Structure formats: structure tokens, C-alpha cells
Amino acid sequence: MGNEEAVFYSRVLTELTLSFHIIYATIGVGVPLMIMIAQWVGIKKNDEHYILLARRWARGFIITVAVGVVTGTAIGLQLSLLWPNFMELAGNVIALPLFLETFAFFFEAIFLGIYLYTWDRFENQKKHLLLLIPVAVGASFSAVFITMVNAFMNAPRGFDISNGELININPLLAMFNPAMPTKVAHVVVTAYMTAAFVLAAIAAFRLLKGSNHVYHKKALYLTMKIGLVFAIAAAIVGDFSGKYLAEYQPEKLAAAEWHFETEENAPLIMYGVLDDGEVKYAIKIPFGLSFLAHSSFTAEVVGLDQFPEDEVPPLYIHYLFDLMVTIGVGMIALAGIYWIGMKRRWKIIHAKWFRWLIVLGGPLSIIAIEAGWWLAEVGRQPWVLRGLMRTEDAATTSGQVDLMLILFALLYLILGVGSVVILTRMFRKNPVEQEIEDRETEKGGDVL
Amino acid sequence: MTHFLMFYAPFIVLFGGIAAAFIIAPMDGAVYKQMENEKK
Amino acid sequence: MTLEIIGITVLWTFLFGYILIGAIDFGAGFFNAYSRITAHEHTLTKIIQRYLSPVWEVTNVFLVFFFVGIIGFFPKTAFYYGTTLLVPVSIGIVLLAIRGSYYAFETYGARGHKGYSFMYGLAGILIPASLSIVLTISEGGFISMVDGNPVLDYWMLFTSPLTWAVVVLSIAATLYISATFLTWYANKARDPEATDLLRKYALVWSLPTAITAGGIIFELRRHNPAHYVNIQDFWPMFLISALMFIGTVWLLWKRQKYGWAFILLIGQFIFAFYGYGASHYPYLLYPYLTIYDSFTNPAMAISLIVAFILGLGLLIPSIVLLMRLFLFDKDYVRGKGDYHA
Structure with a gap:
């Protein structure tokens, strides 16, 4: 070999x-x-x-x-x-x-x-x-x-x-x-969030399977609330991570966001596919990337054109980024609706389909964790130790x-x-x- | 500012999240109201 | 005392801790499975499970501590041992994984499941065998350098009598240590039937332990003469070890003072283990790696030692609490209170 x-x-x-x-x-x-x-x-x-x-x-x-x-x-x-x-x-x-x-x-x-x-x-x-x-x-x-x-x-x-x-x-x-700070905080809050949503999924599943015990209702309400808190925390820390990346690992951010040319007023590209180096079917949020990277809508964001080709991470990490962010935002929405719904006595949050969404939220949160780690690890390539040791030499x-x-x-x-x-x-x-x-x-x- | 967001703010959010979780956890009045509603 | 010596002493101590606690643990798992096959189930299972349950996870940490520590103190070992041990250590990991998870599955999820008990009993007894190969390899002669990279010669390793002597010793010693400890534990739990059976096991496994230990020293004379000569410099340690061994067997035979029998057994293994370690000095891997040329930088060494001292300050009280609540709590040992979640 x-x-x-x-x-x-x-x-x-x-x-x-x-x-x-x-x-x-x-x-x-x-x-x-x-x-x-x-x-x-x-x-x-x-x-x-x-x-x-x-x-x-x-x-x-x-x-x-x-x-x-x-x-x-x-x-x-x-x-x-x-x-x-x-x-x-x-x-x-x-x-x-x-x-x-x-x-x-x-x-x-x-x-x-x-x-x-x-x-x-x-x-x-x-x-x-x-x-x-x-x-x-x-x-x-x-x-x-x-x-x-x-x-x-x-x-x-x-x-x-x-x-x-x-x-x-x-x-x-x-x-x-x-x-360290952004990474540690992101890992820890997402672990809390995922644990809460996995436990919420179990409670919702028991309720769907015919139990109507108050035990499960308390469990569901408790875990959805905690999940909501940490999902919001995860999103905030995620935003800080963007700022860290822009400053210290711009190639990772640029590859994850398909940001090819260094420019000001950079839009944030969500979804889409890459066809021969061209981005298609994407949603562009104007000024989004500039804000994510530098908390300013007009700031200049370094693009992939600044890096030698053999130091650019694989571009498919954009899909991982989309997956992670979509699930994260989706869980904030789901838990938020549930929480407000409980306070306001909305009927829909007790509907079967809504509970199935909560059940789905458990595995989805775990998929978001996986996507996040793949993004973090593949996004560092070709380095095992950024700038110092390449993966193939390690x-x-x-x-x-x-x-x-x-x-x-x-x-x-x-x-x-x-x-x-x-x-x-x-x-x-x-x-x-x-x-x-x-x-x-x-x-x-x-x-x- | 960026320095603050990168080095200190993440931990503030982390501990803030834990504190918030403990504060809202015992508030389960909505569950009892839900049970009452269902009985009606 | 140099930093190198402090580092290796700390690591060697944790390895000893792992071997001792691990042996009790793996042997207990094996006796548990064995007793189920031979229908001694009622005699042994309760005693063994009462001991194992609260401590199983702690055992594993000793091993993690050792291999993380050795990379920290002696980073070059990652290159030599990491490259060559891929297969033997991977097999060890698989066994550890089966052992750890199936133990938990059986204890917490499917109590009394024979298949699970058998799986973890068997996996447990094979762990010492697979991990002890590392000690054999450290004696040198099985690794050669090809294009600047170390390569392990499997054929030579598996045809060497030294390898098999070490494998047999690791298994025999595991069962011997475990049986002696459990004899004391069963006696403390006032369970005469289990005590008798375990005492029998301890006596049965004492002889193979002594014979293979002697055989290894003899084997080293041919395999690694330099180490053999060094061992002779430490003869008083091995003599004390042998005397303590006789003491343990004597007490077991006379059915007296099982607590002392176990303390003497710890002493026996301490003297043999540290005697062996000291005679191995300064080599980590004959003849390529010594503790001096593989040592980390002083800044890292000092921070690791400081972390270690602070860590111990936290750990020792915790371990004392654990032992007081379970190992030395009369009601718990006798099975009077079951407070499991």
C-alpha cells in the first residue's frame, strides 16, 4: 500500500x-x-x-x-x-x-x-x-x-x-x-441544545404513542424551553465564529460561503449548487457576509482569490454549512413556536404533525452536529495543523x-x-x- | 470590539445560556393550564 | 531527580494502577461468565456485580491517563509506537470497547443476559493479552527501520517464545489478582460459599503466574541480554516480590487474613513491576528510544507536572469518597442497600 x-x-x-x-x-x-x-x-x-x-x-x-x-x-x-x-x-x-x-x-x-x-x-x-x-x-x-x-x-x-x-x-x-473561545462555546452550547432536543423528541414520541401522562408533558415543555435557549445561544456564538474565521482563517470562511473574490458589501450565499465554478440557484442575502465577518454591512471580506489553489479547502463544505445553519434556525423556530404556543394556548402545538416535527428535531440536531464537525474538519484541509503541517505528512x-x-x-x-x-x-x-x-x-x- | 466578540462574548453567552436555562426551567404553569383545557 | 524520571515514574505508577484495577475488573468479568456456564452463578454473580458496578468506568480512565501522559511527556513515542502498533492496539481497542459497552448493556439494560456476560467476560480476559504485547515489543528486536520509518515484524513477534510467555503471564496474573481480591471481598461480604470458590481459583492461578514470571526473565537472557544483566542488578526487589508471593499463597492456603493476603499481593506486584521498570531504564524502546532523547520540552514537562499535582488534589479525595461509600461500606458490601438509579 x-x-x-x-x-x-x-x-x-x-x-x-x-x-x-x-x-x-x-x-x-x-x-x-x-x-x-x-x-x-x-x-x-x-x-x-x-x-x-x-x-x-x-x-x-x-x-x-x-x-x-x-x-x-x-x-x-x-x-x-x-x-x-x-x-x-x-x-x-x-x-x-x-x-x-x-x-x-x-x-x-x-x-x-x-x-x-x-x-x-x-x-x-x-x-x-x-x-x-x-x-x-x-x-x-x-x-x-x-x-x-x-x-x-x-x-x-x-x-x-x-x-x-x-x-x-x-x-x-x-x-x-x-x-478557542468561539469553538469551545459553540461546541458546549450545541451539546446542551442537542441533548435537550433529543430528550424532547423522546417525550413527544411517548405522547404520540398514546400516553397522555402529565409526566411527558412536563418533560416536553422543559426540554423544549431549554433547547430553545441553547439553540439561540448557538446561533449567537456561531455569528462570533464567523468573525473569528474572517480574521484568522479567511480561507475557511470564504470556502464555506463560496466567496471567490475579495470585495466590500459582500452578500451571504445560502444554498445553491456549484456548476463549473459558477453559483446557481442560490439565495443571496445582500451584505450578509460582510456583517457576519466584520459586524459591518460594508466591510471588505477576503475571498478565495487571495490563496494559492493548493491551500483552498474543498468547496463542498458550503453544503455542510447550509445544513448546519438550516437545522439550527429551524430548531429555533420550532421551539420558539412551541414555547409561545404553550403560553398562548395555541392548538397547533398539540397537533400530531407538530409533535412529529419535534420527534424529527432530535435526529436533525444530531445531523447538525455532524455537519458542523465535518465543516470544521474538512474546512481546515489541506492542513492538519493550519499553515504548519499538511494532512498527508501527518x-x-x-x-x-x-x-x-x-x-x-x-x-x-x-x-x-x-x-x-x-x-x-x-x-x-x-x-x-x-x-x-x-x-x-x-x-x-x-x-x- | 471584534476582539471582545471573539474572546469574551462566547463565554458570556455560554454562561448566560446556562443561567437562563435554570431560570426558566421551573416555570411550568403552562403545562397545568394545558391539562385543565384538555379536561374541559 | 530529573524531569524525565519524574515523568516516567508518574506514568509507570498509573500503568501499575491500571494493571491492578484492570486485572480485578477483567478477572471478575471472566469469573462471572465462567460461573454462569458452570452453574456456580448464584454463588458468584452477586458478589462480583456488587463490586464492579460503581467502579467500572474508573478503570478505563487509568489507561487513558497512561497513553495521553506518555504522548505528553515523551512525544517521540507517538512516532515509534504509533506507527508500529496500529494492529495490536486496534485489536486492544476493539476488545476494550466490547468489554466496556457490553458490561454496561448487561448491568443496566439486560441484567442476567448470558450472551452479553459471555461477550464481556471473554473480551476482558483477552485485553491484558493484547495490550501486554506492547511490553514485549518494547524489549526490542521486533522493530526495524525501513526508509526512516519503524516497521514491526509480525512473523518474528508471533513466533517468539517471549511473546507467548508474556501473554500467558498477563492472563494468569489477571485471574490470580482478581481471585485474591474477590476472596477478600466475598469474605468481607460474609459469603463463605463464594469465598471458598474464589480462594480455590486464586490458588489455582498462583502457580502459572509464578512459573511464567520466572520464565520471562529466563527468556530475556536470550532475547535481550542487556536487559537481563540489568535485571540482575535489581535482584533484591525480585526477591522481596517472591517472598511476598509466598506469603499470599500461604495465607490463602491457611484461610487466614485475606486482607493481608491481598496487601501482600499488591506488594509482590509493586516490587516486580517497578523492578522490571527500573531495569528497563533508560529505554522506552530498545534500542531506538530512551526517556532522554524522547523527552518533551521543559515548559511542557513542568506544566504537565503542575497539572498532575493539582489534578491529584482533586482526585484523591474523590477516590477516597468512592471507596468509603462502596468498597469499605459494610452495608453496601453485604448488599443491604440497593440505591441504584
Whole structure:
């Protein structure tokens, strides 16, 4: 196998692992906060439904955490196995957040174990809720630290190169690089948003399947509200990301927006197709790109004409950008209508088709996450470390990457199917109506 | 301004979002009204 | 003490932690599956699950900590080991993934599912075998440089008696460590039937552990004479290790003080593991890589060590809390309270 093949298969395998891992990682970062909010509301309002909600979410969460942990271990090792030259360099400069991530993860793992096995063990429910804080903090900080490493790949800082040697290394400067704040905030809020909409989809699905229990209605209202908040936050941070890109990675922004010529008053191109270098069927929002890039409708935006051809990212990332933004805006609209509808007692939000849209919102949010990551990673090409190391120079020289690709594809198939089967089985066997009844009899019926 | 939007504003939005989520989470009066409506 | 030594000592300690906790974990999974096949199910399953449940995720972190740490402290290892270990470590990852996820599937989703228990029991016992190959490769002789890139010679690796001795040791030691720990745990849970059975397993696996450990040292004499000579410099450590081993077996045999038996076992492995590590010094990979020429820059090394100390400040109290609530809580160990979500 020539090295071109090794590079190709390494890219495919990394993409496969990350695309699979990110589903579980996103849920893993977002759901602890949802559990925490639900349990907190339950204790505050002395409402058993919310506490049960937290408890059932926690049960499902364990399964996704398990898959998230093992696929996270896989990607951690694969970075060294598939990109040894990159990791050798990265190890010198950006190892600190990687190392800190293991601590965050450690912290989360320990308290998750304690939290899960101490339901009702404490007289005071608040003590139990306290145990969840390290889980949520650890989960979110795992995302923060790992995203710092990814931000570093986009905006390498904290070192100088002189005669091929790394000098003046400053690990903190590498961590706090210019790409970090927007990227970290975007990753974390979208994880919260996705977790909320996935849980909302489940509640809506139960309501569609004939249950009319107030438990599901509370769950749906709670998660749609939280989803709305974080979807709006995601859009705002997304706008900041545009400004970051314009300043530090203009080629990525230009490729994502099909902005070929440097110009002032730049319009934002949405949708459309590229036909022989010409944009067709697109919607042009006048001055949109200038505003996104520089908060000014007339500012000049650098186009792709400023870059050598072999340093321009693939132009198909525009479709990924469209997909991500469309879903994001669509979810704001859907959740917004739902929220106003609940306040104003609109009938349509209880219609079947509307609930099906909410159900669809769960998987769509995950697709938006995937599209966002593909956009971020493909948009950095041809670099693995922008301006310093090309992807093809970073890959392994090993000849067995294609075999490993098959092996891991099979593994992810088994894990994906297994986790879905187990989750449905868990909740089918123990429907919430049954559990509420059991708990009432257990407590002598004076709770609800 | 751009500097502020790139370095500090993202975290303000993040923490603002978390705070907002906690503030609006307990407001579930609409659910009870919905139940009443359905009973009628 | 140089930064290099501090770095490798920290990493070696975490690797030891992983081997010890991982062995208990993997062995327990294996005994659990085995007891289901041989209809000892009722005797063992409860004890094993009570121990495993709250801690399984913690085990995995030790491994992640080790491999992230080694890239941080010794970035050049990414180039040498990353390039050559693609296949063996990928197999290890697959086993870890099956083990971790199916454990969770069985415990939380489908309690008592035989297929799942069997899957994770088997995957677990193969993990030490697949990961221990890395230690064999580090002895050198299996990697050659072709066009400036390291290449692993699989044929040589899989026909070497050293490889197989290490594989057998890893499996035997896993079962031995696990059985000894669980004997103590079962005894603490006041479950005499399980204690007896586990004590039997511990005694059965003690002998293969001792024989293969000796065999490896003998094998090294042929495979890596330089390392063999170094090992002899550390003979007191291996002697203490052997004495502690005898102590453990003696206590198990006499059915006395299982707690001490397990403490002696930890001691035995500490002395053997650090003795082996010290004699491996300064090589990370014979003869290409030492801890000195692969070391990171001082700025990164110091920030990693500071992060490590701060991290420990957070972790140690948490681990103590975890152990107090589950490992050393009498009611929990005896199964009096079930507070699972």
C-alpha cells in the first residue's frame, strides 16, 4: 500500500470514529446538565415527576456514556496510531489540555459511579443533587479541553519554529489560542441544545404513542424551553465564529460561503449548487457576509482569490454549512413556536404533525452536529495543523489501515445497534406509568 | 470590539445560556393550564 | 531527580494502577461468565456485580491517563509506537470497547443476559493479552527501520517464545489478582460459599503466574541480554516480590487474613513491576528510544507536572469518597442497600 492510500484510509477511519463518537459525546456532555436541571426543579418544587425524569434520564445516560467512553478511548489512541507525526509535534505543544481532559473525565467517572448508586441513600435529596455537579462539570470540561486541542489545530499558537526546531514553547498560550473561545462555546452550547432536543423528541414520541401522562408533558415543555435557549445561544456564538474565521482563517470562511473574490458589501450565499465554478440557484442575502465577518454591512471580506489553489479547502463544505445553519434556525423556530404556543394556548402545538416535527428535531440536531464537525474538519484541509503541517505528512506509514477500517466499522455497527436495542428494551420493560404507580404504593400513596 | 466578540462574548453567552436555562426551567404553569383545557 | 524520571515514574505508577484495577475488573468479568456456564452463578454473580458496578468506568480512565501522559511527556513515542502498533492496539481497542459497552448493556439494560456476560467476560480476559504485547515489543528486536520509518515484524513477534510467555503471564496474573481480591471481598461480604470458590481459583492461578514470571526473565537472557544483566542488578526487589508471593499463597492456603493476603499481593506486584521498570531504564524502546532523547520540552514537562499535582488534589479525595461509600461500606458490601438509579 502506497502512502497515499494510508493517508486516505487514515482520514476515512478518523472521520468514521469521530462521526460515531460525537453522537455519544454530545449526549454525554449535554444530558448531565439536563438531569441536573430536572432534579433541581423536582427538589425545588417538590414534584416527584421531575425527580423521576432525572432518574430515568440517568439510567439511559449510563448506556450512552459507556459507548462514549469506549469510542473516546478509541479516538484517543487512534490519534497516535493514525497520525503519529502530528501527535509527535502536538505532544510537544498541546499535550496539556489533553492531559487535563483525562482529569476531567476521571472526575466525572468517579462521581457518576457514586451518583448512580446513591439514589435515595441520603435523607436530604439536595446532597444527592450535589454529587451530580462534578459529573456535569467534568463532562462539560472534557468537551472544553478537547475542543481546545481542536482549536489549536485551527490556530496554532504558543511556539516558534527555528531551523525546524520548536522553541519558546508556551503551553498556556497554545491552549488559549484565538480559535478557542468561539469553538469551545459553540461546541458546549450545541451539546446542551442537542441533548435537550433529543430528550424532547423522546417525550413527544411517548405522547404520540398514546400516553397522555402529565409526566411527558412536563418533560416536553422543559426540554423544549431549554433547547430553545441553547439553540439561540448557538446561533449567537456561531455569528462570533464567523468573525473569528474572517480574521484568522479567511480561507475557511470564504470556502464555506463560496466567496471567490475579495470585495466590500459582500452578500451571504445560502444554498445553491456549484456548476463549473459558477453559483446557481442560490439565495443571496445582500451584505450578509460582510456583517457576519466584520459586524459591518460594508466591510471588505477576503475571498478565495487571495490563496494559492493548493491551500483552498474543498468547496463542498458550503453544503455542510447550509445544513448546519438550516437545522439550527429551524430548531429555533420550532421551539420558539412551541414555547409561545404553550403560553398562548395555541392548538397547533398539540397537533400530531407538530409533535412529529419535534420527534424529527432530535435526529436533525444530531445531523447538525455532524455537519458542523465535518465543516470544521474538512474546512481546515489541506492542513492538519493550519499553515504548519499538511494532512498527508501527518499520517502513518503503516500498511494495514484499510483492514483496521473494516474492523472498526464492524465495531461501531455492533455498538450502535447494541446501544439502541438496550435503550429501547430498558424503557419498554419499565414504562413510566408503571414506575409512578410502583413508587406511589411504595410510599403509601401520599406523594402525588 | 471584534476582539471582545471573539474572546469574551462566547463565554458570556455560554454562561448566560446556562443561567437562563435554570431560570426558566421551573416555570411550568403552562403545562397545568394545558391539562385543565384538555379536561374541559 | 530529573524531569524525565519524574515523568516516567508518574506514568509507570498509573500503568501499575491500571494493571491492578484492570486485572480485578477483567478477572471478575471472566469469573462471572465462567460461573454462569458452570452453574456456580448464584454463588458468584452477586458478589462480583456488587463490586464492579460503581467502579467500572474508573478503570478505563487509568489507561487513558497512561497513553495521553506518555504522548505528553515523551512525544517521540507517538512516532515509534504509533506507527508500529496500529494492529495490536486496534485489536486492544476493539476488545476494550466490547468489554466496556457490553458490561454496561448487561448491568443496566439486560441484567442476567448470558450472551452479553459471555461477550464481556471473554473480551476482558483477552485485553491484558493484547495490550501486554506492547511490553514485549518494547524489549526490542521486533522493530526495524525501513526508509526512516519503524516497521514491526509480525512473523518474528508471533513466533517468539517471549511473546507467548508474556501473554500467558498477563492472563494468569489477571485471574490470580482478581481471585485474591474477590476472596477478600466475598469474605468481607460474609459469603463463605463464594469465598471458598474464589480462594480455590486464586490458588489455582498462583502457580502459572509464578512459573511464567520466572520464565520471562529466563527468556530475556536470550532475547535481550542487556536487559537481563540489568535485571540482575535489581535482584533484591525480585526477591522481596517472591517472598511476598509466598506469603499470599500461604495465607490463602491457611484461610487466614485475606486482607493481608491481598496487601501482600499488591506488594509482590509493586516490587516486580517497578523492578522490571527500573531495569528497563533508560529505554522506552530498545534500542531506538530512551526517556532522554524522547523527552518533551521543559515548559511542557513542568506544566504537565503542575497539572498532575493539582489534578491529584482533586482526585484523591474523590477516590477516597468512592471507596468509603462502596468498597469499605459494610452495608453496601453485604448488599443491604440497593440505591441504584
